Amino acid sequence: MSKVTLIRPPAFNKKNEMALFATPPIGLAYLAAIIKKYGHDCSVIDAIGEALEQRTLSDDGLFCSCGLTNDQIVERISKDADLIGVSCGYTKEWPNYKVLLEKIKERFPDVSVVCGGEHITAEPEFSMQECMSIDFCVLGEGEQVFVDLIRGIEEKNPYEKINGIALDKMGK
Numbered sequence: 001m002s003k004v005t006l007i008r009p010p011a012f013n014k015k016n017e018m019a020l021f022a023t024p025p026i027g028l029a030y031l032a033a034i035i036k037k038y039g040h041d042c043s044v045i046d047a048i049g050e051a052l053e054q055r056t057l058s059d060d061g062l063f064c065s066c067g068l069t070n071d072q073i074v075e076r077i078s079k080d081a082d083l084i085g086v087s088c089g090y091t092k093e094w095p096n097y098k099v100l101l102e103k104i105k106e107r108f109p110d111v112s113v114v115c116g117g118e119h120i121t122a123e124p125e126f127s128m129q130e131c132m133s134i135d136f137c138v139l140g141e142g143e144q145v146f147v148d149l150i151r152g153i154e155e156k157n158p159y160e161k162i163n164g165i166a167l168d169k170m171g172k
């Protein structure tokens, strides 16, 4: 049995840009359901839902994140997580995803970091080249791929027999 933490990062916008962001992270709910169905432990950190009113300006004052800060997210990750999954849905949020992913890898260097979502599906090579903290990219709908990946990592053979993984470190 593996212990998985899934993360929806905060919404990240230009300072004065407004987007409708307070929606449930349905994609991660689907993933959590199947991960549990296969007998694994799974928790979800919904950075937006867990701090709806919190706004944080970037150091240069140009961007605003809505929800938990990256540091608060890292604090909430299970200390004994075997796998950390991060949803990267919006290309405009990539600069912040990168910072979050780097903080996660710094704190959990030995834990596999898996990314998925629309941005990753569209730009897997770009994302892995820009961010060395990603171990695996999952393309498209992630449910079956994620449980296959968990099994692969448990068996220390994550590179074979899994359809839907874009790249891994071996492919860099």
Ligand code: B12
Pocket: 011, 012, 013, 019, 020, 021, 022, 023, 024, 025, 026, 027, 028, 030, 031, 084, 085, 086, 087, 088, 089, 090, 091, 092, 114, 115, 116, 117, 118, 119, 122, 138, 140, 141, 142, 143, 146
């Ligand atoms: C509903 C929707 C919204 C809703 C709510 C989204 C939400 N739930 O959070 C609202 C209206 C809020 C919205 C807003 C925006 N949206 Co929108 N949205 C969608 C839409 C139509 C469906 C998303 C969805 O809920 N899918 C269903 C769920 C179940 O699937 P999912 O989230 O994709 O998750 C699955 C996989 O992606 C994957 N997965 C996801 N996360 C992870 C994580 C891991 C670790 C793994 C392994 C797998 C994985 O597995 C999941 C299960 O199969 C998509 C288009 C589409 N058809 O996908 C656009 C889309 C995601 N939106 C898009 C955009 C651009 C925006 C806005 C920027 C628009 C704007 N200018 O304001 C804003 C940004 C909001 C923000 N954060 O600031 C683009 C993103 C493109 C990109 N590369 O950036 C899309 C792809 C539409 C498009 N083709 O242009 N959006």
